[in-house]
Amino acid sequence: MGMSEDTPGIVVTGVSGRMGQMLVRVIRESGRARLVGAVERAGHDWIGRDLGEAMGGAPIGVTVTDDPLQAFARAQAVIDFTAPAATVEFAALAAQARAVHVIGTTGLSDDDLARIRAAARHAVIIRAGNMSLGVNLLVQLTRKVAAALDEDWDIEIVEAHHRHKVDAPSGTALMLGEAAAEGRGKPLQDLRDPAREGITGPRQRGHIGFAAIRGGDVVGEHDVIFAADGERIVLRHVATDRAIFARGALRAALWGQDKKPGEYDMLDVLGL
Ligand SMILES: NC(=O)C1=CN([C@@H]2O[C@H](COP(=O)(O)OP(=O)(O)OC[C@H]3O[C@@H](n4cnc5c(N)ncnc54)[C@H](OP(=O)(O)O)[C@@H]3O)[C@@H](O)[C@H]2O)C=CC1
Numbered sequence: 352m353g354m355s356e357d358t359p360g361i362v363v364t365g366v367s368g369r370m371g372q373m374l375v376r377v378i379r380e381s382g383r384a385r386l387v388g389a390v391e392r393a394g395h396d397w398i399g400r401d402l403g404e405a406m407g408g409a410p411i412g413v414t415v416t417d418d419p420l421q422a423f424a425r426a427q428a429v430i431d432f433t434a435p436a437a438t439v440e441f442a443a444l445a446a447q448a449r450a451v452h453v454i455g456t457t458g459l460s461d462d463d464l465a466r467i468r469a470a471a472r473h474a475v476i477i478r479a480g481n482m483s484l485g486v487n488l489l490v491q492l493t494r495k496v497a498a499a500l501d502e503d504w505d506i507e508i509v510e511a512h513h514r515h516k517v518d519a520p521s522g523t524a525l526m527l528g529e530a531a532a533e534g535r536g537k538p539l540q541d542l543r544d545p546a547r548e549g550i551t552g553p554r555q556r557g558h559i560g561f562a563a564i565r566g567g568d569v570v571g572e573h574d575v576i577f578a579a580d581g582e583r584i585v586l587r588h589v590a591t592d593r594a595i596f597a598r599g600a601l602r603a604a605l606w607g608q609d610k611k612p613g614e615y616d617m618l619d620v621l622g623l
């Protein structure tokens with residue numbers, strides 16, 4: 352089945368990674384976009400190889416490159432789940448190529464975020480620490496529950512991920528923390544209690560605590576706990592398949608095609 356030239360062409364960065372390979376499968380199966388490029392870091396042993404063969408299957412006619420600008424110039428969108436330094440560089444290059452940049456990368460510093468914001472003056476950037484429908488709905492629920500309850504209810508965010516994850520708290524935990532803080536009408540930086548250790552003293556009223564578990568092949572689990580005297584509410588999301596993130600990212604890339612330059616998130620994409 353041929354795909355029309357009008358179908359958006361997408362480049363996947365970090366294509367050999369867990370999310371990179373999942374994105375390739377989801378894009379190719381979707382019938383709604385063409386995979387037109389695949390980027391890996393210079394020196395990676397997939398560079399110069401056919402992507403399908405590198406992934407252990409039949410050739411697909413896309414050669415893995417370490418030249419992002421050349422790849423982006425042929426695309427309408429770039430989907431990027433890599434690492435902070437790479438994502439900041441890709442934001443500038445995608446803006447130069449006027450391609451929609453979908454960013455799933457987490458662990459971004461304030462400086463990284465400022466540089467991404469600068470790139471969004473010239474192009475559409477859609478960024479979220481979690482691209483799944485379920486988590487973005489949970490973000491909205493968390494904001495509502497936090498707004499409905501007073502500070503007698505302690506808020507704790509507990510997340511679990513696979514042993515390879517390099518950043519904590521997860522991007523999702525930070526999204527949930529920001530929503531809870533918004534519900535309380537304060538910025539998260541004023542309320543945030545990082546992971547506890549040692550003689551910490553009693554919990555501070557109104558603060559939002561974070562805890563992270565790392566192990567095995569856990570795809571991603573997040574609990575938002577509202578704990579009061581005599582009762583507890585737990586809002587939970589459990590991811591069992593990375594395809595949920597890839598499907599969300601593809602949806603964002605298509606949604607972004609007719610939007611004005613600026614920074615957007617998955618709540619915009621999903622209309623939540
Ligand atoms: N927003 C969301 O919904 C989700 C976000 N994530 C986030 O996505 C990111 C990636 O996760 P995951 O796929 O598990 O991680 P992986 O380590 O499996 O993949 C990252 C890939 O990016 C590559 N990479 C790093 N730097 C560059 C560069 N300069 N140029 C090209 N490629 C580069 C890595 O190459 P190398 O191995 O050589 O370093 C690797 O192949 C993380 O930040 C994670 O938290 C993950 C899932 C969902």
Ligand SMILES: O=C(O)C1=N[C@H](C(=O)O)C[C@H](O)C1
Nearest residue numbers: 457480481516521522523571
């Ligand atoms: O690194 C991961 O795997 C994931 N990262 C995102 C995060 O930091 O929240 C999203 C998802 O939980 C998987």
